Amino acid sequence: xxxxxQPASVSGSPGQSITISCIGTSSDVGGYKYVSWYQQHPGKAxxxxxxxxxxxxxxxxxxxxxxxxxxTASLTxxxxxxEDEADYYCSSYTSSNxxxxxxxxxxxxx
Amino acid sequence: xxxxxxSGPGLVKPSExxxxxxTVSGGSISGSTGSWGWLRQPPGKGLEWIGGIYAxxxxxxxxxxxxxxxxxxxxSKNHFSLTLTSVSAADTAVYYCARRPLGYWDYxxxxxxxxxxx
Numbered sequence: 001x002x003x004x005x006q007p008a009s010v011s012g013s014p015g016q017s018i019t020i021s022c023i024g025t026s027s028d029v030g031g032y033k034y035v036s037w038y039q040q041h042p043g044k045a046x047x048x049x050x051x052x053x054x055x056x057x058x059x060x061x062x063x064x065x066x067x068x069x070x071x072t073a074s075l076t077x078x079x080x081x082x083e084d085e086a087d088y089y090c091s092s093y094t095s096s097n098x099x100x101x102x103x104x105x106x107x108x109x110x
Numbered sequence: 111x112x113x114x115x116x117s118g119p120g121l122v123k124p125s126e127x128x129x130x131x132x133t134v135s136g137g138s139i140s141g142s143t144g145s146w147g148w149l150r151q152p153p154g155k156g157l158e159w160i161g162g163i164y165a166x167x168x169x170x171x172x173x174x175x176x177x178x179x180x181x182x183x184x185x186s187k188n189h190f191s192l193t194l195t196s197v198s199a200a201d202t203a204v205y206y207c208a209r210r211p212l213g214y215w216d217y218x219x220x221x222x223x224x225x226x227x228x
Binding site for chain 1: 156157159172173206212213214215216219221
């Protein structure tokens with residue numbers, strides 16, 4: 001089962017904006033609205049940050065936003081803060097009625 | 111507040127069977143319109159979806175694991191379980207249980223590290 005491609009690492013200074021890409025195919029990211037993003041701090045369980053491409057669960061900061069264009073989904077973190085330093089994973093439903101995750105991106109706040 | 115908690119042995123011998131349970135509190139498995147699932151994360155690596163089960167009993171699995179995986183639920187005890195047979199070192203991972211209302215997982219357990227070693 002293929003995984004979605006993410007950059008290994010992204011960094012930014014406090015207050016800046018960064019964007020993490022998640023590249024799939026027309027059989028997953030490009031074909032469905034079920035793209036989600038998860039934040040994971042070391043030793044902790046993943047936390048849902050974005051669902052259905054661009055929706056934020058209650059309690060998630062509006063500094064986090066999601067979008068999709070073609071086969072690529074993106075997560076943008078605005079006003080970067082030290083607490084945003086974590087690993088981020090995208091996920092998508094697929095045409096095989098399965099779910100696939102991205103390779104993961106380590107976000108560093110400089 | 112919905113809470114999920116994984117339990118089971120932290121060490122399994124190669125070729126044996128891994129069995130984990132996820133106990134749900136603060137909500138009912140049978141009351142969910144979504145499903146309940148298992149995911150895992152090998153040390154230092156990314157997340158992998160294992161499979162899930164709907165309250166009515168319908169199951170769905172990752173094709174790469176389907177031949178070795180069984181997910182079941184006991185709605186009377188409000189828990190669901192994972193069984194993975196013929197394990198090897200490649201199955202060493204933190205195993206998470208989670209709720210999937212639609213195309214995403216919103217509530218996760220804290221995870222349990224399972225090591226496959228003799």
